[in-house]
Amino acid sequence: MDIIQPGPASFHIDLAGYEGATAANRRKSDRERLLVAILRDFCIIVFGILLPIYFLLYDMPPVFSVQLPAIKGLDMPVSVAAAPRSPLSISPAFNATLHASNRRATGRCYHNGEALVSYAGFTIATGRVPGFCVPGKGDGEIQFPASADGVGVPEHVLKRMARERRAGATQLDVEVRLFRRDDRSNRPTWIWCGLRMDATTQPANVAPCTVLGLQNWFSTNLYG
16 A cells, blocks of 8 residues: 655745735724824824913013103193194193003013194103003002103194094003013013093093004114
């Protein structure tokens, strides 16, 4: 009887199994790439949303308001009849109070401030604002004088001011430029405030101010 001897083991390749494993690996790799892409896009979206909010809250300026409790020197000069058509000179003097309410958790400090008071586009007084600090989530105020000696204003403008004062509708513009000190950037902050006054004194109410953020990039010297 012939005995059949077993032959050497063959290296048979299961092509169907190999292709199946390759497809599974490809699907797994695609899922991983998709997951990475989703996480990347999510991080970009979150970063794009939170970063402006962070800088907005971090750089959020205080809420400013101003009051002019004492005003003098706005009356018509007695020499109007002598020179009815020439510019007239007045010497206004204001004692202003600037209020600041800090919305940040950290304090904010300013220094070397400048201020001017104008009417109908004419600057009638200027002044310097002393340095001051406002605590985090706190309030503060600073007083400063603004005045002018013999500033020229056309007669028709002064007559208009007198009529508006009698009617209690005189509009004064107060502009203040403050410089940052707490972050050593010396960046300017421009503030505009509109005040109404009558024939005697400024109303007791404090007038709110607007912080002109875009002016920070195009600042000029208030004194020319």
